Amino acid sequence: MISLLKRSNSLEIRECLFAIIGIVLLGLSFSYFEAFEYLYNFSRSHENWELDEIIIILLMSPIFLVWLVIKRWTQSVREMNLRLKREHQLAQQSTHDALTGLPNRVLLEDRLNIAQSSTSRVDSQISLMVIDLDDFKLINDELGTSIGNRILCVLADRFRAVIKTQDTIARLSGDEFAAVLWDSSLEDSSLSIAQRLLDCCSEPILMDGFHINVTASIGITFYPLDPKNALAADQLIRQADQALYQAKITGKNCYSIYDTENARQLSELHSYRKRIELAVDRHELHLHYQPQINMTTGLLVGAEALVRWQHPERGLLGPNQFLHVVEDHSLSIKLGEWVIENALSQIHHWSKAGHQIKVSVNISALHIQQGNFVERLQSFLNQFPDVAANKLQLEITETGSLEDLNGVAATIGECLTLGVGFALDDFGTGYSSLTYLQSLPSQLIKIDRSFVRDMLDDPNDLRMVKGIISLARTFDLPVIAEGVESYAQQEKLLELGCELAQGFIYSKALSANDFESWLSTWNHTPRVQRLGKKKDNKGGASFTPLLSSPERLC
Template structure:
């Protein structure tokens, strides 16, 4: 292969072309000429998929120079358009057959997506071992775009750009086939507008067409990527909700769909209102072919019109039973609110660095007379998006302010955060209602109340939510962005949100000690908060070690079971008075040994990657540094050795650490020659990793001892 001094015009290729009696030098010269002047992009990697050479056409097609890609993995071109399964199948074909051919969407250096027709070959030596991979590709973006335009014309409605009947039937048949193979549900919803004809007759067909376009846009925004909305003609639409695991998922989406469609439209400078009647049928319970499902949904739609319009009706009798059960649940929760069965529990928030209690989060519980104390997961999903959620939120705010007033009268100055739902936040009168509630408790400073909103609520409808947030802030209350990192975080939107606190989602915090990616996410969120001058708090902190790791990353505040479980209000003051700082947190900001906390996450991640590779679920060998080059190895041989090299416990760590890295690399190499032997020895790697972590904890305990 080429070295860094060779030019792309004269590469030494890992192939030879047998041309009659041509000498090896002539063959090499001819290959170099083909490599340099062909219009197709060519990329050559070594057996570990590291790029060793590209031709001029590659650089033209991708926008990367030769120097920018040499030594890198071709995955730098990945667009994110394809699933991991596509690449796994590609690598499996290379391993099994020695070649692969197909189409891929990749991304140029300038960010533009390009479609490529690509062929890849594995090059083997005389012993049959793979030495290189060669990929040759051409740009077929123009033809793919032309194909997409033709498909758009053939399969989409000209007015609304939605799929037409032809494409709907094709997708419906495919979804029916999927329900046969998988344990999932498909909902077919036949929708007809209520009141469309008077608008069309009064304002004209042009206005009617504008209204249909607006309806189509609202429908698009009410569905997920896996769903389909199509126009059959006139004011009739069909929506397919795929991949449902529970019927209730369809209910919540349809409730929102009807609510969105019923909002006023401005057509020809006039405000008009239309609603929708929807008939719903489920597959596979109600027939197994497209015509039957559409007919049943159409029948249910007419029933919806007959029973009052602006509603949905299910064709399936079992589904009707579930609707009644859902209504019963709503009624039962409503009764629980009226009869005082709901309770507020409070989970403390602490500043680990200062060792102080800074407040609490109010969390709702249901003291059910028959079932006992129920967590919110047992009843909140039932009322999600329902107007009953507004009633519940109002109760939570009222009860939290009442409790804060009691504590303030006792001299306990606790700040309280309260979760607010999207349904409540989008109520036009919410800021005024909150202002009246604060005025009713003058002893509670508004600054002591914080409203927690989830990321998706804030970003789904920023234009509508932002003025509400700003009006509330003028009252003195603050806002926190909850579950940060779990949604589609956008810096453009985020910097416009006047929130004062970011809450790191508990799913990342809980796994940060055993998953380097979660550790990285936590660190990124902390740095983001600091950059934008926001406070940051971690939820889901389950152990003192989690707290020490958070302190080292720059996050001082946390809540979670590692601090305290949610407790009734009468228990909170006593707990707060008895709270003391954990010794590990007191040492956490200055003690360099806290670096050891990250070791478990990094090394267990490597074990998982080796496991996946040996089992064949990871198509490429994981990159594991040797024991001297990993982060812990560098710390051990430098600062660690200087400070703690005299300790016997410290000295026992190094052999285990070296053994771990050597064994991991040995299993990776063994897998290519004897996969079964590598699989049989996988347990050794787990055992060595466990022993290493155990010794590290012993060392940490010894170093932290007074």
């Protein structure tokens, strides 16, 4: 009897287990095929009590309970995986560059801090390199940002191959990268890696049928330079940036190592630029105007606007005392726009007073290569609608670095369409005179004063002046000589075929008010006396300066 009971109990247990397993399997099947959703949705769309009753019974069954548990569990697992994935993506985005996948500035500074800390525990040294691609903006402008981005990815892969596993290569922004090298106790090792980075940049990149050549400049600093002087990560990056700037002005496609003396000079340069920018905002800058004369007729043909700085402590400063500081710097754009706007304002003032004077202004190579140059020029012309555009002439120095000649030629062409003139200044002093003359649609050539000053004594200078005048005649362009200071120079220039001149023989650069006074005097002076053609007692020609205190132009 007992054995029968035991056998009956075991059968019941086995049947219960099979029932439970069956319910679970059925629940899994229902879950897989989403049967309960279909039943529920079907019941909601059919108003039939019997059907709803059946659905309710099914929903209350153990199968539904199993299905519900499984569904809730799978949903929670799916949501957790999705949340973890999103958290990982956010963490990746916050510490890595989206385009190249390299660490970004945040992660770089974090790893730089760790590397700096390690040097205090172990007698070692780290190096930081800031890598900037040279003139990468031109690639983006000419080939498009899509190709530019692909080039950045190619270079990022090349950098990864050069940098060791324990080191870090990061993308700071745009076309700027940085590398942190651990255990750089041997300077030669770091410099070798820097050269390899330059080499891998300069290897041609074949993309969409184009062979693209890219170069880079690298600024390098080491830590610690002074064990007593701890630096934060951003300070170390600033040091590398200063070294990078030195590499840029050295000629690009090279590396430069940070040193304290260069840093001091760069700091002073930065401070001086800030002071000049402040001078613009405080209206401490003024334009002075030097007359330009036709030596044959004695008539005024125009004036050149020259910047002067009325410094509160140092007095009146000429352009050679501060303009070199802003050359090839973005501040030259702000200063150039200030000059154009103020020159147009003065032309407007003179025009109302009955003086129709053409004014020439100097612009930097960096300024004219800005993509919005013509648009900005048009906006300034619109401010003075009564000023004819041909009363403004732009002068670009021949020593300026024009990296995109075709682009500059197109910009000048648009300026000429507006009516604004264009002249090549300091012609003959650089290495690209013929290239500029052939490529740029200039309307006037200016002979630099360095040739005019000694042409009567130095045969080489005289040959240069003759050659420039002959070249201008070949291109059918007028030519004007700067720095004419004697009657003998004037006569020699006329003999060579140059009719236009400016210089101390006529007047130094004057403030706007003094220029008007000079103009009144000049217009009431007989032509022969204006040009100094007065006979002396011996029957020769002599010259009496119109100004009592000779002073060389800045």
